[in-house]
Amino acid sequence: MSTSSDASRGSRAPSGVVTLVHGAGGRASHELVASVFVEAFRNPMLERLEDHAVLDWGGRRLAVTTDAFIVQPIVFPGGDIGSLAVHGTVNDLATAGARPLGLAAAFILEEGFPIDDLRRVAASMADAASRAGAPVVTGDTKVVQRGKGDGVYVAVTGIGAVERPVAPSIHRARPGDRVLVSGTLGEHGVAVMLARGNLRLESDIRSDSAALWGLVEAVLDACPGVRAMRDPTRGGLATVLNEIAKASGVAIRIVESGLPVREDVRAACELLGIDPMYVANEGKMVFVVPPEGADAALAALRAHPLGRHAAMVGTVEPEPAGVVLAEGPAGGTRRVDLLTGDPLPRIC
Amino acid sequence: MPDRRNRARWSRASRISVRVSFMKYIDEFRDPAILAGLLREIASAADGRRIRLMEICGGHTHAIYRFGLHALLPPSIDLVHGPGCPVCVLPRGRIDGAVGLARRPGVTLATFGDMLRVPGSHGSLLDAQAAGADVRMVYSPLDALALARANPGRTVVFFAIGFETTAPGTALLLRQARAEGVKNLAVYCNHVLVIPALRALLAGGSELDGFIGPGHVSAILGGDAWAFLPREYGKAVAISGFEPLDLLQAVLLAVRQVVAGRPAVEVPYARAVRPEGNRKAQAAVSEVFETRPDFAWRGLGIIPASALRIREAFADWDAERRYGLADVVVPDPPVCRCGDVLRGRAKPWDCRAFGTACTPDAPLGACMVSSEGACAAVHQYGRLGRSAPDFQEAR
Numbered sequence: 001m002s003t004s005s006d007a008s009r010g011s012r013a014p015s016g017v018v019t020l021v022h023g024a025g026g027r028a029s030h031e032l033v034a035s036v037f038v039e040a041f042r043n044p045m046l047e048r049l050e051d052h053a054v055l056d057w058g059g060r061r062l063a064v065t066t067d068a069f070i071v072q073p074i075v076f077p078g079g080d081i082g083s084l085a086v087h088g089t090v091n092d093l094a095t096a097g098a099r100p101l102g103l104a105a106a107f108i109l110e111e112g113f114p115i116d117d118l119r120r121v122a123a124s125m126a127d128a129a130s131r132a133g134a135p136v137v138t139g140d141t142k143v144v145q146r147g148k149g150d151g152v153y154v155a156v157t158g159i160g161a162v163e164r165p166v167a168p169s170i171h172r173a174r175p176g177d178r179v180l181v182s183g184t185l186g187e188h189g190v191a192v193m194l195a196r197g198n199l200r201l202e203s204d205i206r207s208d209s210a211a212l213w214g215l216v217e218a219v220l221d222a223c224p225g226v227r228a229m230r231d232p233t234r235g236g237l238a239t240v241l242n243e244i245a246k247a248s249g250v251a252i253r254i255v256e257s258g259l260p261v262r263e264d265v266r267a268a269c270e271l272l273g274i275d276p277m278y279v280a281n282e283g284k285m286v287f288v289v290p291p292e293g294a295d296a297a298l299a300a301l302r303a304h305p306l307g308r309h310a311a312m313v314g315t316v317e318p319e320p321a322g323v324v325l326a327e328g329p330a331g332g333t334r335r336v337d338l339l340t341g342d343p344l345p346r347i348c
Numbered sequence: 349m350p351d352r353r354n355r356a357r358w359s360r361a362s363r364i365s366v367r368v369s370f371m372k373y374i375d376e377f378r379d380p381a382i383l384a385g386l387l388r389e390i391a392s393a394a395d396g397r398r399i400r401l402m403e404i405c406g407g408h409t410h411a412i413y414r415f416g417l418h419a420l421l422p423p424s425i426d427l428v429h430g431p432g433c434p435v436c437v438l439p440r441g442r443i444d445g446a447v448g449l450a451r452r453p454g455v456t457l458a459t460f461g462d463m464l465r466v467p468g469s470h471g472s473l474l475d476a477q478a479a480g481a482d483v484r485m486v487y488s489p490l491d492a493l494a495l496a497r498a499n500p501g502r503t504v505v506f507f508a509i510g511f512e513t514t515a516p517g518t519a520l521l522l523r524q525a526r527a528e529g530v531k532n533l534a535v536y537c538n539h540v541l542v543i544p545a546l547r548a549l550l551a552g553g554s555e556l557d558g559f560i561g562p563g564h565v566s567a568i569l570g571g572d573a574w575a576f577l578p579r580e581y582g583k584a585v586a587i588s589g590f591e592p593l594d595l596l597q598a599v600l601l602a603v604r605q606v607v608a609g610r611p612a613v614e615v616p617y618a619r620a621v622r623p624e625g626n627r628k629a630q631a632a633v634s635e636v637f638e639t640r641p642d643f644a645w646r647g648l649g650i651i652p653a654s655a656l657r658i659r660e661a662f663a664d665w666d667a668e669r670r671y672g673l674a675d676v677v678v679p680d681p682p683v684c685r686c687g688d689v690l691r692g693r694a695k696p697w698d699c700r701a702f703g704t705a706c707t708p709d710a711p712l713g714a715c716m717v718s719s720e721g722a723c724a725a726v727h728q729y730g731r732l733g734r735s736a737p738d739f740q741e742a743r
Contacts, residue, residue, distance in 0.1 A: 019478045021465065027709055199487060257380075270374055329378040330387075330592050332416015334729035 025235035026339035049247065050170060051230060052096040054162055061162040063098035065089060068155040074121065076195040078187070078206030079282070081154055082125030087211045087282055089158040090132045091231040094216040094285070097168050098160030100134035105156050107141045110149035121152060132211035134158065164220055172227040173248035178294035179314040180287040182215060182307045183208070184260045185237055189279035190268045201271065203264050210283030215304045222300035223293035230286050238277040238324065238336045240286050241314070246322040253325045254314035254336070277326075278339055288316065377591030378415075386596040391422045393603045400426045400555055401602050402692050404542065405562035406433030406720025407590055413729040415592045425603065428692035429725075431545050431648060432562055434510045435462050435718030437690070439646040440678035442538050443468035446507045449536060449667060450481040456499060458484045458492040459507035466717045467710075469678050473507075489514075489521040496525075496533040503532045505667050508539060513564045515539040515656060516629035519636040522662050534667040537658050540643060543573065544654035549691055550581050556692060558584025558602040560595065563617045570625025571615040578611035589617040636662055644677055646714040647686035684713035689722050696723040703727060 021028040038047060045053045052065040069085045079087075090100045105125070109118065129136050188207040193199065212231070220226060228248070232240040237259070245252045261269075261276045269276045283306065289297045294312060301307035324336040376382075403409055409429045412418050418427055431437055447468050450457035457473065464474045464485060477483040482502070486492055492506035508518040518535060525533045542565055550556075561574055566587045577583045584605035588598035597616045605611050615621050636659060643655030658666040667673065680686060683701045688694035696702050696715065706712035708724050715723035 016471075016475070017478045019474045021474060198491070267374075328415045328592075329380050330383040330415055330417060330420055330596075331380065332418075332420050334413060334416045337728050 024339065025233075025239055029235075030338070048169065048171065049243075050095070051092040052098070054096050054098075054167070061098075063093050063096035063160040063162055064157070065092035065096075065160075066155065066157040067092060068153065070150060070153050071192060072150060073192075073195050074117070074151055076192050076207055078191055079209035080121060080124050081152060082121040082123075083128040084207075084209050084282055085154040085156045086125055086128035086132055086134065086136075087209050088231075088233065089156040090134055090211040090213055091282075091285065093158045093160035094213045095168065095229040095231060096160065096162055097164055097166040097216070097220055097226075097229075098162045098213075099217070100132055100158055100160045100211075100213055102137040103129060103134050103156055103158050105136050105139040105154060107139070108149055108153040108155070109141065109143045110151055111143060111146040113151050118152065121154075125154075128211065132213065134160075134211075164224065166220060166224060166226065168226050168229050170228045170230060170244045170247040173244050173250050173252070173288045173316045174227065174290070175250060175316055175318040176291050177227055177288050177316040178291055178312055179241070179252060179254065179316065180289060180294065180298055180301065180310060180312050181232070181237065181260065182212070182285045182287070182301050183283070183309040184262045184265070185232070185281060185284065186261055186265045186269065186276035186279035188233075188282040189236070190265050190276075192280075193272075194268065199272070201268060203268060205262070205264055205268065208281055208283035210306055212283065212285050212306065215301065215306045216285060218300045218304050218307075219287060219297050223289050223297035225290050225293050226287055226297070227290065228286075228288040232281050232284055232286050234280050235339065236276070236278040236280055237286060237313075238275070239338060241324045241336065242322075242338050244286075244288060245324050248316075249321045251317040251320050251323050251325060252314050253317055253327070253333075255327045257329055258311060258313050260309045260311045260313075277336065374591065377589075377593040379593070383592055383596060386593070386600060387420055390425065390596065390600045390603055393600060393607060394422055394425055395607070396422070396424050397607060398424045398426070399557050399603055399606050400428055400692075401558050401560055401584075401599065402428040402430045402556050403560040403588075403595075404430040404432045404546065405560075405565070406430075406436065406718065406722075407564070408560055408562070408588060408595060409433070409722050409725050410720045411590050411592070411595060413725040415595075416729070417592060417595060418730075421599065425599065427560075427599075428556060429689065429715075429722035430559075430692065431549065431645070431690040432511065432542060432565075433715070433718050433720040433722075434514070434540065435466055436686070436714040436721040437540060437545075437645045437647060438466070438509055438538055438714075439644050440468055440680070441644070441676040443472070444470065444676065444678065445673050446536060447471065447473060447476050447481075448673075449505050449507070449671065450476045450483050451479075452671070454502055456482040456484060456495060456502045456504045457507055458486045458495055458504055460487075460509070461485045462718050463507060463509060489517040490524065493521055493524055493528075493530060493533060496530050500532060503534060505534045505536055507536045511540060511542050511562075511565050512568045512633070515633050515637065516568060516626075519629075519632040522636045522658065522665055523632065525665050526662060531664075534665050534670050535658060536667040536673070537637070537656060539637065539656040540645070541639070541654050541656065543569075543576075544651050545645065545648060546577070548648060548651045548654070550583075554581075554692075556583060557606045558586070558611065560598045560602065561585050561587035561613070561615075563587060563589045563594070563620060566615070566617070566621040566625070568626050568629050570623055571613055571621050572623045573625065574613045578613060582611050584611040585613045587613070587615045587617050587621055589620065635659075644675070646680065647690040649687070680714065681712050686713035686715045686723075689715050696726045699723070 022032045074081045191207040230240045301310035496504040584602045586598035586601040588594045601614045637656035640655045642652045685699040711717045715721035
């Protein structure tokens, strides 16, 4: 369950009705999760607010995660809702250091959705699952009335095995640690935004949607002491770094010019007035590693086909706790905070 | 206030291709060595003299904090944040008007994304949407026309906001709607004018030495529109773009004017701003709009002749006439010091509510509601994990 421990720090509990801001992955999402779900389900495993839970079963460790996928358009450059659902789930398992074993998928279909389109989504999902080594072993189907859904929603639960003596956690970042990202940022979010067609921008930008267990395994081999992993999906790198900084009670300092971002993604973000640091990725991982393991981890990333553009982007510092700082081109330092809602193209 | 980076471009019918070469152009304006050189020149030109410059435009305020420029300038140079955030200065009564329109049966309310979260007295447009209203985010005024054509059974009301920069786009929408005879479209006009606001701000005397002029407004109005500032008020003016290099260059020119005691209008942002401005845009605006007798600005109060309304010739498309909307003045909470912040008399952290009762999630006052507002910019980028007053010590 993605969120930080914001609510435990005395921020306002939301009231009224759910708005779209609650789904944007920013501060409002965190507060909703903390004040409704964590309150209701309260248990030590959930309260860690990782993207996964690790269950001990007779001395073996099983990782569990679940994720719901709602994306418009359903097919976008570089993927579709089916492949995205597999990749997102496998990547959440990978953040626990878990090899995926199998997936369960639930489909919520809107009356009127073409069965041929559904077949294509299922085929793409099967292909992604087979490449990721995570077969879809069970599932469920429901249909809602026309107008009550958005074509197709997919919810996927994943089970994985933690076979190494590792326990990466967003609570384990320590001063001196290094922050690595596995590649260029913002491609998924920009590709989907432009695919909606209402911005009248054209580009060759494709979603980075990919399963990352192989890449994570390579990093764990090279640097078994990995402290934390999280995939920077909704809310982007900025949100993940805030979650880690808050959970670990540390500061994270990054240098903006060192962030790997494709030139066309930067250009699109400039035109839209949004910051690539807040844009979603679906095939990238953020690693926090101890300083002595950083070079080995970076080399392992760059040796992997999905990590060629990996970069060391920041360091963990003791103060100010819970804060992410960015050094800009002129040398000025600014705070990188959680967003209130979606990153919106600015009017004016 | 700035049409954030080429907004006009995507209101054209054609699609733009995002190319790699675009960023090479931008990067030159963020070159660390050039920026460091400019900072040294500014320090030497100011020579420790206390100089107060107001950046009029909210886009400048945002860029200054986004790039941390406020902390890099010599401590004797004070950047004061001006009233040029269109979302911020829109009074609550007008937000309530838009929310009321959105709640009407058969109405689809279209507006820019920034407006959706701004709270009125009974919630925001996003809250109205959650309660069942049909609210759409558009990227260009002309998108509202497309919505109207696609939904002949509904009336699309475009909630138009912004300074002189966005008014031409709304003017084109109204012209087009009339030319095509599109009846299921109306405009709720909330365009405001920056020059009357500045005059109001300077009327009571001011400690400001000069202004960083707004780049995009000036692209429409022209550099000459600012001549009254040096002539009548003795203030320096340098019109800036939105990149760090633009801003530092404008600061340097303004500082030199102040130190030399020769206030003038200089236009380092000449790649976008001509002395006479954009005549076609000006003509479209005056064809469609006329000046209101007065307008109540949030934080600044009632300013004569400071906003636009739709002319009689376009009355059929005027939402205020069609729905008989009355102006209701809804005061801001008394603890809020937005008026002082917008006038440059207080810094965001001087306000007791800043960061406590007033945050971007739950804004009390105007300056916290948009990312271009001074309080929101400081809140988003400035707080370095310390309490707000540390800003003064940090300088």
